[in-house]
Amino acid sequence: MKKAMMCAAVAAGMLVSGCAATPPGANAVPVPPERVMAYQEKPQxxxxxxxxxxxxxxxxxxxxxxxxxxxGKPVAEVGSSERVRLYVPAGEHIFSAKMPMLPRKDVEAIIKPA
Incomplete structure (x- = not known):
């Protein structure tokens, strides 16, 4: 009985691991430059x-x-499976994301120099 349960557990583990999704953003492509409005260039x-x-x-x-x-300043329009690289001045900032008909999500962040 123990042996049958062990085999079933191993088989179930293999099935679950075989169905694992790819990590978020693994296949993301850069946002086209025309949809990036700010922080595209490294500041001098x-x-x-x-x-x-x-x-x-x-x-x-x-x-x-x-x-x-x-x-509060529009920075980019990010579509599904896209990523954007931004060069943001060091300091405290509020990042927001908004989609049509959904509430805005805000995150406070402290950006440290590279």
Whole structure:
């Protein structure tokens, strides 16, 4: 009986691990430059940090771009399975993401120099 239960547990583990999804953003492509409105270039004479934001490929909201804001300023329109690399001045910032018909999500972050 123990042997049968052990075999069943191993088989179930193999099935579950075989169905594991790819990590979020593993297949993400860069946001096209025309949809990045700010922080695309490394600032001169200012300490900055590099921030990479990746949107996964989930089905929910896949047809709509998310508007990314930093400190209330529009920065990029990020679609499903896209990522954006931003060069943000060091310091405290509020990052926001908003999709049509959904509430805005805010995150406070402290960006440290690269």
């Amino acid at each position: 004479g200012v300490d900055y940090g590099t921030v990479i934001i990746t949107r996964d490929s989930s089905f929910f909201g896949a047809g709509n771009a998310a508007t990314l804001n930093i400190d």
